[in-house]
Amino acid sequence: MELPVLINRLRSALENNTVQLLQDQLEDVHPADYAAAITEFSLEHLWMLLAALRRAEQAEVFGYLPAEVQVALAIRISRRKLAPIIRQMSSDERADLFNRLTAEQRETLLPALAQAEREDLLRLSSHQEGTAGAIMTSDYAILAPDINVLDALDVLRREAPDKETIYSAYVVDADRKLIGVVSLRELILAPAAMLVDELMNHDPIYATVEMAQEQVAAMVAKYDLLALPILNTEQQMVGIVTYDDAMDVAAAEATEDFHKTATIGKLDGNVKDASIGLLYRKRVFWLVILVFGNIFSGAGIAYFEETIASYLALLFFLPLLIASSGNAGAQSGTLMVRALATGDIKLRDWGSLLAKECLVAGLLGLTMSFAVVWLGWWRGGYDIAIVVAATMMLVVMVGSLVGLSLPFLLSRLKLDPATASGPLITSIADVAGVVLYFSIATWYLGL
Amino acid sequence: MELPVLINRLRSALENNTVQLLQDQLEDVHPADYAAAITEFSLEHLWMLLAALRRAEQAEVFGYLPAEVQVALAIRISRRKLAPIIRQMSSDERADLFNRLTAEQRETLLPALAQAEREDLLRLSSHQEGTAGAIMTSDYAILAPDINVLDALDVLRREAPDKETIYSAYVVDADRKLIGVVSLRELILAPAAMLVDELMNHDPIYATVEMAQEQVAAMVAKYDLLALPILNTEQQMVGIVTYDDAMDVAAAEATEDFHKTATIGKLDGNVKDASIGLLYRKRVFWLVILVFGNIFSGAGIAYFEETIASYLALLFFLPLLIASSGNAGAQSGTLMVRALATGDIKLRDWGSLLAKECLVAGLLGLTMSFAVVWLGWWRGGYDIAIVVAATMMLVVMVGSLVGLSLPFLLSRLKLDPATASGPLITSIADVAGVVLYFSIATWYLGL
Structure with a gap:
């Protein structure tokens, strides 16, 4: 049944006071769909729609409710009514709910359970988050x-x-x-x-x-x-x-790695429901850190101020040179981060991958040099063309090799390789790009 | 059994001519492990080790072999010997193998199958790649x-x-x-x-x-x-x-999206085994496209050459301003790309997410302005501090809103939102950063 149809059915059952008939009318609806549908109602109606089901189905539907709704119900609904559902829940879902409650709320919940369930619950919820035990x-x-x-x-x-x-x-x-x-x-x-x-x-x-x-x-x-x-x-x-839990874990881990590659901290739950404060906190840390990283690029430019002053045309090429370096680095970095996460490559593969990357980056650098040499010639003449092409070749290689190696280095240091995000690699590549570009220019143009 | 132990067992079985005993000795080894172990041997030995198993297990192990090894066996081993295994394979794995063979090789394989299997195989392999049918x-x-x-x-x-x-x-x-x-x-x-x-x-x-x-x-x-x-x-x-096939699909899709966010084209199989030519082709397209995108940033700088010439100190802040804009954009873009991929958000959520992003980006912009205003004051005095802080506030907001909106725009145009990669957003943010920075500077400093 389509979700809007189901929601309408539930609404009319509430209006016509026929909620008690739902357990027979909707017994073939998947609990995940029933959970999604009742989430659209107020907590009071949600509880009426949940309580209308058979006991075993109540527990199943409850397990599919969003975490915050589960907690809200656990707090609002009387222990006597909720305990039978919680007893029917699968032990891992019960432990998840338990972990989300405050110490006080836990104390209210525990006496509602039988001795064996209580011990099982305490045992399961004692495992550290992120482990198999949890x-x-x-x-x-x-x-x-x-x-x-x-x-x-x-x-x-x-x-x-x-x-x-x-x-x-x-x-x-x-x-x-x-x-x-x-x-x-x-x-x-x-x-x-x-x-x-x-x-x-x-x-x-x-x-x-x-x-x-x-x-x-x-x-x-x-x-x-x-x-x-x-x-x-x-x-x-x-x-x-x-x-099914393994699938959920794999999806959550992929999301976490995605966010990390863009320097976003670990975010539980749906981004749509995340508060402004939470989003701010998860994003601000690396943004500020990287500002300070980029000061080095600024310092590089300041150091070469004389070269720039006498050849302002060089500035035209600065954005595309440093961006290309960062882009090539983001490519090789992302390839490595993902392959390390899926187990496709191991730490010991660094050497052979580096050798291959030298060749790939060399070809990419040549292509990119060829793409910009005409531009250099058109904007600044022969000399500028040579400087720009040579710099492009070098920065694409440097960016690629930094991007490739950083995830291995982090992994070697027992840090998460996904910390080698695009923005971090780009910042490093930027510094290298500024220094290489103006060094080559200063030397070749004899400034 | 650990993989190295298993490989040693297989090696000594080959040396002592006791391969025929393996089917009883190793019947509890998981077919995935057996497949991984025999892949370490030459094709001839691999076949001996595979043929030593019971028929049903042969087909299971064959299904776990890497695609290129399956094809190599299909080509090298005589049809009479291979056909019984292929008949025992599950129909989806058989269709995968069939799709990897050349038209000529398929013609050799088909007669080895019974009429019903042949029809089933042709039917399954007729579905378009990437669909449920495939x-x-x-x-x-x-x-x-x-x-x-x-x-x-x-x-x-x-x-x-x-x-x-x-x-x-x-x-x-x-x-x-x-x-x-x-x-x-x-x-x-x-x-x-x-x-x-x-x-x-x-x-x-x-x-x-x-x-x-x-x-x-x-x-x-x-x-x-x-x-x-x-x-x-x-x-x-x-x-x-x-x-299990759904898990493999989810992992492959996540990998593809990861690669897309770093402008890498679709790459089948392990990056370790990918050829240099393949890696080059999958990476060069967007690198070159983005070079031309970055020309706009260069043109922006060239347009403001006079401002820059009279206030070279401004250049010090250029890298950190445009990088911050790009980083903030990569963050919001990645959040949206992943949430659209997992179904956490829909196209219709753009409006409410945009409103929230304005606030989040505003807070981030304020924090970043605060982080750089001292730097501006120290490097260039009061006026520069004002220009840098105001620009930072603006570029973080512009970057964030571009990053948030681009995936929705692409999705609306029926394109893959993951094309809104970090590098693409960064390039757009760079142009905006250059233009905003020097416009504000020119105006405020009265140049």
């Missing part, structure tokens, strides 16, 4: 190795309603150490009397709780997994990260 | 609405070995029109005698063959789907796109 869910299905396929299917059928997935089941020993993984597909194809131990894969792919979440997402993508088991330092199974 | 697979499980749950489970069990997934089953009518979807989880929880029609969701999420692949990936992520059914223009079911 995004994993503890609602996974486990099997013992010594039961047969028929019994295993029975276990999964019984556990299905409470688990995030039953399509992958994890086989653990008495110590809860992960010893294998088996898929529901393999189970339903296998002979009923076969032991799980004979059927399972004994060398499962896994990650550890403290692994960075982008690495976890990359593993899920690389191995086409439905879910990745997460182990603690004792090799015990403590959770899974499902493919 | 990435979908035709190996999906279908059910009739009028069978009961017990029979449905039986159908899925029978079809499991040949289907990409049996966790989602698609219910079609006699015309192959999609009328519902049901998950394996729902099936194993439902009473055996219940009809599929009663159990299924009657309003399934779907996409159409000609939909852009990034939209398909976004739908899979939004609705947390395992697979998205693809319909033709007659609403008939023709394929599915699975979550």
